[in-house]
Amino acid sequence: ARAYANTEARGELVAALEEARVGYGEDPVGYNAWLVAFYLAHLGDRDEAAEWLEKSAVDFRENARNLTDRAGEDSLLQAFLYATIGDKDRAFEWLELAFDLRSVGLQDLYRRDYRFAELWSDERYEDLMRRRGFPEEVIISLRPARK
Numbered sequence: 001a002r003a004y005a006n007t008e009a010r011g012e013l014v015a016a017l018e019e020a021r022v023g024y025g026e027d028p029v030g031y032n033a034w035l036v037a038f039y040l041a042h043l044g045d046r047d048e049a050a051e052w053l054e055k056s057a058v059d060f061r062e063n064a065r066n067l068t069d070r071a072g073e074d075s076l077l078q079a080f081l082y083a084t085i086g087d088k089d090r091a092f093e094w095l096e097l098a099f100d101l102r103s104v105g106l107q108d109l110y111r112r113d114y115r116f117a118e119l120w121s122d123e124r125y126e127d128l129m130r131r132r133g134f135p136e137e138v139i140i141s142l143r144p145a146r147k
Contacts, residue, residue, distance in 0.1 A: 013043060020035040020038075020039055029059055030057070030074065031056065037052035037056060040052060041081055041085050046086065050085055053081055073105055075094050075098035076094070076095070076105045076106065079095040079097075083115070088124075092122075096128065099128070112142055120144045125142070129142065
């Protein structure tokens with residue numbers, strides 16, 4: 001999506017955003033709000049993306065309270081988009097919740113998941129990985145390349 005936003009294909013991303021807004025209007029659930037936030041974030045509208053993330057958070061928090069099957073993955077999705085829009089504090093809150101819920105998607109962190117590249121240089125990222133039992137060699141491999 002980020003690549004599309006910076007090319008002549010931007011119009012496709014804008015069309016997908018409008019389709020997502022319609023989808024939310026027809027079915028105002030957390031995932032549909034998250035989808036709107038996803039497109040807004042990649043189109044560069046971080047403030048409106050944050051507003052939509054708050055809408056999705058209502059359902060996602062309820063899913064976490066009820067321990068639904070999607071709760072861990074929803075938390076990971078929220079963490080990813082908060083990292084994307086630069087809200088590291090909220091990204092870490094949702095990433096912690098994803099760990100608490102044992103999100104299956106966390107296995108991707110071992111493979112240097114680029115969805116969280118914005119967090120790699122933050123010391124809280126290594127701290128989180130250590131507290132969650134990642135081997136030190138994996139933690140070191142996740143560090144951003146030094147220039």
